[in-house]
Amino acid sequence: xxxxxxxxxxxxxxxxxxxxxxxxxxxxxxxxxxxxxxxxxxxxxxxxxxxxxxxxxxxxxxxxxxxxxxxxxxxxxxxxxxxxxxxxxxxxxxxxxxxxxxxxxxxxxxxxxxxxxxxxxxxxxxxxxxxxxxxxxxxxxxxxxxxxxxxxxxxxxxxxxxxxxxxxxxxxxxxxxxxxxxxxxxxxxxx
Amino acid sequence: xxxxxxxxxxxxxxxxxxxxxxxxxxxxxxxxxxxxxxxxxxxxxxxxxxxxxxxxxxxxxxxxxxxxxxxxxxxxxxxxxxxxxxxxxxxxxxxxxxxxxxxxxxxxxxxxxxxxxxxxxxxxxxxxxxxxxxxxxxxxxxxxxxxxxxxxxxxxxxxxxxxxxxxxxxxxxxxxxxxxxxxxxxxxxxx
Numbered sequence: 221x222x223x224x225x226x227x228x229x230x231x232x233x234x235x236x237x238x239x240x241x242x243x244x245x246x247x248x249x250x251x252x253x254x255x256x257x258x259x260x261x262x263x264x265x266x267x268x269x270x271x272x273x274x275x276x277x278x279x280x281x282x283x284x285x286x287x288x289x290x291x292x293x294x295x296x297x298x299x300x301x302x303x304x305x306x307x308x309x310x311x312x313x314x315x316x317x318x319x320x321x322x323x324x325x326x327x328x329x330x331x332x333x334x335x336x337x338x339x340x341x342x343x344x345x346x347x348x349x350x351x352x353x354x355x356x357x358x359x360x361x362x363x364x365x366x367x368x369x370x371x372x373x374x375x376x377x378x379x380x381x382x383x384x385x386x387x388x389x390x391x392x393x394x395x396x397x398x399x400x401x402x403x404x405x406x407x408x409x410x411x
Numbered sequence: 412x413x414x415x416x417x418x419x420x421x422x423x424x425x426x427x428x429x430x431x432x433x434x435x436x437x438x439x440x441x442x443x444x445x446x447x448x449x450x451x452x453x454x455x456x457x458x459x460x461x462x463x464x465x466x467x468x469x470x471x472x473x474x475x476x477x478x479x480x481x482x483x484x485x486x487x488x489x490x491x492x493x494x495x496x497x498x499x500x501x502x503x504x505x506x507x508x509x510x511x512x513x514x515x516x517x518x519x520x521x522x523x524x525x526x527x528x529x530x531x532x533x534x535x536x537x538x539x540x541x542x543x544x545x546x547x548x549x550x551x552x553x554x555x556x557x558x559x560x561x562x563x564x565x566x567x568x569x570x571x572x573x574x575x576x577x578x579x580x581x582x583x584x585x586x587x588x589x590x591x592x593x594x595x596x597x598x599x600x601x602x
Contacts, residue, residue, distance in 0.1 A: 236460030241494030246546045256542040260503050260556075264511030266532035269427030272515045274508035276500040279490070281542070286492055292500045294485065296512030299470075301477055303432030309467040309483045311516065311587045312451050314509035317465035319597070320455030321487030322502035324463045341457035351447040351472070354584050355437040364589030365451075368597045384601045391599055393545050396502045398555030404591050406510070406559045408582055410575045 237332040255283040262294075270298040271307045316345045316368070319396045323370065326390030336382060339375040368400065428523040446474040453485075461489040462498045507536045507559070510587045514561065517581030527573060530566040559591065 249256040258281035264274040276292040278285060296311045298304035309317070320343045331338050347368040353361040374383050391397050440447040449472035455465040467483040469476060487502045489495035500508070511534045522529050538559040544552040565574050582588050 236462070238460075238494035242546075245493065246548060249542060249546060250548050253543065256546070256548070258540045258542055260501065260507060260538045260540060262500075262504055262507035262511055262536045264508065264515050264534040264536070266515050266519060266529065269429075269519060270516035271427070272512045272532075274511050276504045276508065279504075282492060286490070288490060288497055290497075292504075294500060294505065294508040294512075296508070296516070298516060299477070299479060301473060302436065303429035306479060306481075309453075309485060310451065311509045311513035312590070313453055313467045313470075313483075314485065314505055314512065315587055315590055316451060316453035317455065317467065317485040317487070318502045318505035318509060320453055320465050321463045321485075321505065323599070324455050324457050325461035325487070325489060325502065328457060328460060338457065341463075343455040345453045345455070347451045349449045349451060349586065351440060351449055352444065353589075354586050355433075355440060355447070356584060357437060357441050357447070362589055362593065363584060363586045364593065365586075365595050368595060370597060370599045372599070372601045374602060380602060387599060387601045393547060393554060395540065395545050395554045395556075396506055397597060398544075398553055399503070399506055399591060400595050401597050402553065402555065403594055404556050404559060406561060406588060406592050408514070408561045408563070408578060410563045410578045411565060411571060 233332060233335050233337045235328045235332045235338050237329045239329070239332045242329065252283070255281070257281065267295075270296075270302075270304045272296055312347065312349065312365070315400065316347055319368070319370070319394075319400055320345050322394045322396035323372075323387070323390050326394050327372070327374065327386050330386050330389045330393075331376060331378075334382070334386070336376050336378045336386065339377075340373075341375075342373045344371045344373070345369065424523060424526050424528045426519045426523045426529050428520045430520070430523045433520065443474070446472070448472065458486075461487075461493075461495045463487055503538065503540070503556070506591065507538055510559070510561070510585075510591055511536050513585045513587035514563075514578070514581050517585050518563070518565065518577050521577050521580045521584075522567060522569075525573070525577070527577065528568045530568075531564075532566075533564045535562045535564070536560065 295308035347365040486499035538556040
């Protein structure tokens, strides 16, 4: 994990990530494992048809309830091709965005840690889905993606190999990548 | 799947979902399985630090490339507690929103199909995460959620059992629920 960099100007590298603070957090949480137990939350309100609005506010962690100065709204809907109003992305496009943003933030953080100045990072994602699953046409077809492809186009002051290694390390530590590639238990209750 | 309803006013039920169009789509795709092959997409641009912006535009399906009249932007960031700027929800909160909105849209569609008038649907989600994973403190701790709980609070012209059955059927046909509860292959390439 610790990488000696050959970049003489590593101290001038600025990807906008405060690596010292993150390393400090890691050290603190290593000593206080209960503070590393987090609960992330979202609530979702049905608007009409397939249109809904999620609200994201506080979370629990670092030994207590954490508040934010603002709350975030994330809407979802289905497209007109399914007789919906296309007010917002589909839920599965939100999943792709979550995966994309997690890997992208990871690339920036790892690059900062390794003294690599980034110039641009673009991820392009595509997820294959056979709608015979969700439409109930074929019970043998899964509802979700059969595969997701992520392509990164990165410009940085580093060799092609070092750039590939940034993405590999980001993948290795990505929460969203883990949630999507491995099974996660979801418990649903009503009223 | 076909449910006879005892609701004499089933024709007056309006949850804003065009069930006839969905049943028509199912019938059409049953006859043309290649048209049921979809590709959903997102691209993600790094802005600064852990802040990124995903763009969602067209998708492939129904036998061709599908365009939208607009494009959608979904931002993500990390909170101030991790020395970030909290410009947007975290990637994992986007995953929770995707799951919430998929199950919620499903509840509305199934209710319409079953002749049940909805009055309100609210989903509250919480995902447990031990940050010892993503911070690299403990290799035995996964990066993603150890569990997700979804609680639905639904007001509808239906019995408690019928309301529970709506959620169960939505779960059974939810793309996002499947992506999160089952493993999905993600292939990552660089430059």
